[in-house]
Amino acid sequence: MQFFQKNILLNNKIVTLGLLFLCSLMLNAQSGELLNLPKYIAPKDRIAFAMYTVSKKTLKLTAQFYPIQDFEPFEATLEIKENNTWKKVAETKIIYPGYTAPFKVKNWDDTKQTQYRVVHNNNAFYEGVIQKNPEYKNKFVLAAFTCNSIYPNHGGDISRDDIVENMKKIKPDLVFFSGDQVYDHSSHYLYWIKFGKDFEDILRNTPSIIIPDDHDIGQGNLWGQNGKKADQRRGVSGGYYMPVEYVKEVERAQTSHLPDPFDPTPIEQGIGVYYTCLTWGGISFAILEDRKFKSGLVEVTAQNPDIFPNGVSEAIFNKNVDTKKLDIQGSTLLGKRQLDFLEHWTTDWEDASMKTVLSQTIFAMANNYSGKHDRELIADFDTNGWPQTARNNALKVIRKSFSPMIAGDQHLGTLVQHGIDNFQDAGYSFSVPAIANFWLRWWDPQIEGKNRAKNAPKYTGDFLDGFQNKMTVLAAANPTLPEIKEGGKLSTRAAGYGIVTYNKKERTITFDCWARNVDITNPNSKQYKGWPITINQTDNFTIHNGFELPTLKLSKSNQVVTVRNQNTKEVVSSIRIKGSKYQPKTTTKGTFLIEVGEGKNKKYFENIIAKKQNRSTLKIEL
Incomplete structure (x- = not known):
């Protein structure tokens, strides 16, 4: 058997991890990965760190655990602080190998900053802040x-x-x-x-x-x-x-x-x-x-x-x-x-x-x-x-x-x-x-x-x-x-x-x-x-020496304008414009479809011709 030590700096503390081949290591039979078990980690410190995103009112947060040991549970919960009280909003399994706990919370209120904590076995607590959008x-x-x-x-x-x-x-x-x-x-x-x-x-x-x-x-x-x-x-x-x-x-x-x-x-x-x-x-x-x-x-x-x-x-x-x-x-x-x-x-x-x-x-x-x-x-x-x-x-x-x-x-x-x-x-x-x-x-x-x-x-x-x-x-x-x-x-x-x-x-x-x-x-x-x-x-x-569509004059500012090829419907460009005036350009001449707006409120303008030095205008009421 071979034994050696590996010193790692974790959070400004030198940690010695013993790697004992064929005896002291956990060998995952499916992946062949050797998982090192840091024996010094106390149950109250079982959670290593956490990371998250919020997008379109959905929070996803992953807590990274140190190895689960002895008879500790393979479950974790996510709590948020409301009115100075911790409230459980999600629970998940800790996935092995890797000891990751992925949480997902729909209908997340991103209009306010929220304190969170990950909880394990009612013993380990890891806190952070979900930022306001x-x-x-x-x-x-x-x-x-x-x-x-x-x-x-x-x-x-x-x-x-x-x-x-x-x-x-x-x-x-x-x-x-x-x-x-x-x-x-x-x-x-x-x-x-x-x-x-x-x-x-x-x-x-x-x-x-x-x-x-x-x-x-x-x-x-x-x-x-x-x-x-x-x-x-x-x-x-x-x-x-x-x-x-x-x-x-x-x-x-x-x-x-x-x-x-x-x-x-x-x-x-x-x-x-x-x-x-x-x-x-x-x-x-x-x-x-x-x-x-x-x-x-x-x-x-x-x-x-x-x-x-x-x-x-x-x-x-x-x-x-x-x-x-x-x-x-x-x-x-x-x-x-x-x-x-x-x-x-x-x-x-x-x-x-x-x-x-x-x-x-x-x-x-x-x-x-x-x-x-x-x-x-x-x-x-x-x-x-x-x-x-x-x-x-x-x-x-x-x-x-x-x-x-x-x-x-x-x-x-x-x-x-x-x-x-x-x-x-x-x-x-x-x-x-x-x-x-x-x-x-x-x-x-x-x-x-x-x-x-x-x-x-x-x-x-x-x-x-x-x-x-x-x-x-x-x-x-x-x-x-x-x-x-x-x-x-x-x-x-x-x-x-x-x-x-x-x-x-x-x-x-x-x-x-x-x-x-x-x-x-x-x-x-x-x-x-x-x-x-x-x-x-x-x-x-940037389109140099291209072709121009009419200048759009919109009744509402900052609208989405999408240009498509009239025949193939392939997107040429799409942008939320700045202001209420915009002249789309194309790399080729031809006829195009212009979409203005989003979702069910779009307006469509068909067979719009792109040409050099196009000085025409198109007024759009929204």
């Missing part, structure tokens, strides 16, 4: 994080206190963790508790969107390919390597507090899905799983043996390769199910004036050095720059709702505007920097960007990425060159996070990119070079 606030603040490495080789277990203290000061309305909360690859449960305790003071009192990425589910990279079984942890063949119950546990732990999935039908191997939408504070968020349906690399390798002489590879460094050849027919990115979801979400503006798409990584390859700054990376299949046609199809749907995109995974903070047919004809995308950044990436092209702003760095402007997708780079938080110093305050390693502020009155979005160990409330503190950047909501679908 911030729809009354003009400015909505989202804090975005990614890549929470705690391995010694990944920069060490650096304190997260600077992040937590900043969040306590700014009090974001929503927090988003885009993936790689856990890097252990084989012991998700233990390191998930570590993540929750590090960010506990944020999660217990603030709505949070959390989605897992490749490291969370035990792989170096993930091309999910609809859930097939992967033959190795590299994942290049497509699919999931770890036992199904392991994957399910990870997704349950990290996403069961999200709104119900749009379509809960499982994929292959019975793996679930969680893609959905959340509406909070007047902002609607589409939450994607951009890895789950993405094609593996076997077929693209088979069709391009000259490009892959040594077999499947996650990356290409040969600058003579024509990467357009890699866009093989039939390869997928989001998959039909998620594209259908996005089409449906595009026209659903209930309780929302602005929208945003949240994903694991961005729809471009906005890095060209990876690991070391020694040889230029030509094509990185881990990014959503590939497959190109599938990437373009996703962006074509996303831009219809004038949505920016927020993601992580790349470790490198960037802000780009995507292009499909032309530069800048799709939405803006913010990739936030890593919380802890061991694996470095740079955007450091050898050629200067075209059409960049005056005095802007040469790495900004119009570029073709490695897969020859159009993108306009506005900012990049590159690690310091030429020397990277380890540890310290992470200043040279370009670690950090993003803050996104929505001004609902002005319909603007401001992107902030902050380094670690900086007081972001200090007016003298500076962000990474190039930030902050503010755009208008409508900048996410």
Whole structure:
């Protein structure tokens, strides 16, 4: 038998966890996951942390437990405080493996702040606050994080206190963790508790969107390919390597507090899905799983043996390769199910004036050095720059709702505007920097960007990425060159996070990119070079040299206007307009159907002609 100790910092206390193989460990026969049992946890401390969302009057809250021991019950209750008395509003089973307790409460009153507590065995109590819906606030603040490495080789277990203290000061309305909360690859449960305790003071009192990425589910990279079984942890063949119950546990732990999935039908191997939408504070968020349906690399390798002489590879460094050849027919990115979801979400503006798409990584390859700054990376299949046609199809749907995109995974903070047919004809995308950044990436092209702003760095402007997708780079938080110093305050390693502020009155979005160990409330503190950047909501679908429909003059302000192709009924664009005057544009000429209003109160205007320099008007009484 083998025995060793593992020291973990939990909530500022050093905890020693004994791992005794074949004897002292609990081995889950279904998943093969080793669950570590922290024997020091007293019954009154059985609840580790909790996280929640509220959307469309439904509360979903997941309490994460330490291992249930002895004859303790596998049930928990959720209570709220009313008139200084605790009232039970829900109860649930604690699910094993993983020890998660998911609660759901319908008809939630989100017009007031509410104290809650999770109760176990009338002995353990965990309290927090469900916030009031911030729809009354003009400015909505989202804090975005990614890549929470705690391995010694990944920069060490650096304190997260600077992040937590900043969040306590700014009090974001929503927090988003885009993936790689856990890097252990084989012991998700233990390191998930570590993540929750590090960010506990944020999660217990603030709505949070959390989605897992490749490291969370035990792989170096993930091309999910609809859930097939992967033959190795590299994942290049497509699919999931770890036992199904392991994957399910990870997704349950990290996403069961999200709104119900749009379509809960499982994929292959019975793996679930969680893609959905959340509406909070007047902002609607589409939450994607951009890895789950993405094609593996076997077929693209088979069709391009000259490009892959040594077999499947996650990356290409040969600058003579024509990467357009890699866009093989039939390869997928989001998959039909998620594209259908996005089409449906595009026209659903209930309780929302602005929208945003949240994903694991961005729809471009906005890095060209990876690991070391020694040889230029030509094509990185881990990014959503590939497959190109599938990437373009996703962006074509996303831009219809004038949505920016927020993601992580790349470790490198960037802000780009995507292009499909032309530069800048799709939405803006913010990739936030890593919380802890061991694996470095740079955007450091050898050629200067075209059409960049005056005095802007040469790495900004119009570029073709490695897969020859159009993108306009506005900012990049590159690690310091030429020397990277380890540890310290992470200043040279370009670690950090993003803050996104929505001004609902002005319909603007401001992107902030902050380094670690900086007081972001200090007016003298500076962000990474190039930030902050503010755009208008409508900048996410800019039509240059297109066609115009008549100017709409509405009797009521701030109405939803949806434009459809008259013949196919396909959505061209949909937006809650600002004010009472709006002129829709289209990329093609023809006749179109205009819908104004929501639900049963819509008005329809058919056979409306789009043309150049359209000076006609259409008055609409509502």
